[in-house]
Amino acid sequence: MKTIGVVGGGAWGTALAQVAAEGGETLLWARETEVVESIRNRHENSLFLPGIALRPAIAVTGDLEDLAACDALLVVTPAQHMRSVLAALPRLRIPLILCAKGMEEATTKLMHDVAREEQPESPLAVLSGPTFAHEVAAGLPAAVTLAVEDRPVGEALRSRLALPWFRPYLSDDVVGAEIGGAVKNVLAIACGVVEGRKLGLNARSALISRGFAEMTRFGLARGARADTLAGLSGLGDLVLTCSSTNSRNFSLGKGLGEGSSAAALLADRRTVAEGAFTAPVLARAAQDAGVDMPITSAVCALLSGQAAVDDVVEYLLSRPLKVEGA
Ligand SMILES: NC(=O)c1ccc[n+]([C@@H]2O[C@H](COP(=O)([O-])OP(=O)(O)OC[C@H]3O[C@@H](n4cnc5c(N)ncnc54)[C@H](O)[C@@H]3O)[C@@H](O)[C@H]2O)c1
Numbered sequence: 067m068k069t070i071g072v073v074g075g076g077a078w079g080t081a082l083a084q085v086a087a088e089g090g091e092t093l094l095w096a097r098e099t100e101v102v103e104s105i106r107n108r109h110e111n112s113l114f115l116p117g118i119a120l121r122p123a124i125a126v127t128g129d130l131e132d133l134a135a136c137d138a139l140l141v142v143t144p145a146q147h148m149r150s151v152l153a154a155l156p157r158l159r160i161p162l163i164l165c166a167k168g169m170e171e172a173t174t175k176l177m178h179d180v181a182r183e184e185q186p187e188s189p190l191a192v193l194s195g196p197t198f199a200h201e202v203a204a205g206l207p208a209a210v211t212l213a214v215e216d217r218p219v220g221e222a223l224r225s226r227l228a229l230p231w232f233r234p235y236l237s238d239d240v241v242g243a244e245i246g247g248a249v250k251n252v253l254a255i256a257c258g259v260v261e262g263r264k265l266g267l268n269a270r271s272a273l274i275s276r277g278f279a280e281m282t283r284f285g286l287a288r289g290a291r292a293d294t295l296a297g298l299s300g301l302g303d304l305v306l307t308c309s310s311t312n313s314r315n316f317s318l319g320k321g322l323g324e325g326s327s328a329a330a331l332l333a334d335r336r337t338v339a340e341g342a343f344t345a346p347v348l349a350r351a352a353q354d355a356g357v358d359m360p361i362t363s364a365v366c367a368l369l370s371g372q373a374a375v376d377d378v379v380e381y382l383l384s385r386p387l388k389v390e391g392a
């Protein structure tokens with residue numbers, strides 16, 4: 067696998083291009099002309115990942131057709147744009163590694179279901195885990211789940227992408243890897259609310275734990291494996307994203323907890339807080355699957371402006387006392 071293409075020049079696509087460029091040729095497609103020019107002329111993505119010197123080996127293009135010559139593609143476009151970007155690519159037969167963390171609004175589908183519909187001849191993989199883009203782009207150590215149904219394809223992708231400081235762990239649980247990444251973004255908004263409302267570290271830890279129970283219930287109902295949900299792409303990413311204002315989702319929740327409206331916090335932002343899109347979709351999917359997800363419901367009520375922070379906290383704290391694990 068010589069040349070890796072990267073679809074999407076946001077922060078995470080750019081960081082993954084850094085990883086791929088260490089192991090060989092890398093071609094990054096960016097949608098914004100200013101990103102293409104910034105990378106081509108200054109080896110920096112000044113819009114989405116400023117201050118990081120990019121490897122000169124990263125080639126950049128604004129033309130999706132150029133990606134057809136690559137041996138595999140990392141697809142790093144936000145979840146709500148995944149379908150349109152995959153549809154705009156030429157028909158491919160190379161592995162697609164899906165890196166977005168979310169569910170499609172119109173259909174409640176996961177990304178690999180969307181990709182299978184738009185690029186039916188490509189083998190699919192999911193790369194997900196606890197990875198802040200700026201840390202990976204700077205070469206700090208990280209580990210991810212690389213979920214691939216076809217083991218030989220997975221091994222080839224792993225050997226092309228693995229570095230001493232970037233460790234992909236192989237899995238065949240594509241559904242589990244995706245559900246962990248999608249659900250943790252919604253839970254991170256809830257943890258941000260706890261931070262913004264100054265409810266304390268005990269409350270945050272309780273929320274992570276009960277949020278993980280929620281993720282597990284939903285994941286198992288959708289066919290995920292428990293060990294995947296407890297791994298890097300599930301619990302690992304949940305802990306990272308619920309612990310730092312480096313997370314866009316956690317920061318969004320913190321703003322809500324401090325009293326700002328979701329509309330004001332989301333207006334005009336160029337970077338993506340996937341949890342804001344995933345929350346209502348996840349609530350619908352949970353209802354369809356008959357799964358109780360009270361924290362997700364609470365986040366939905368806050369984002370839609372239907373409930374105030376204090377009402378949501380009251381709702382969560384007044385639920386019937388339960389048996390743990392039941
Ligand atoms: N940033 C991270 O640390 C990180 C880490 C792991 C996974 N992810 C996931 O990667 C995905 C991409 O996030 P990011 O952080 O790279 O994005 P970003 O917030 O840095 O940038 C926004 C991206 O959205 C794209 N975009 C905006 N409108 C679009 C449209 N109409 N069609 C296609 N693309 C459009 C932009 O081109 C840009 O690539 C998300 O699903 C995110 O959850 C991000």
Ligand SMILES: O=P(O)(O)OC[C@H](O)CO
Pocket residue numbers: 167195196197198199251254303306307312313314315316338339340
């Ligand atoms: O900034 P966030 O909240 O999108 O989180 C980034 C990554 O998903 C963390 O693994």
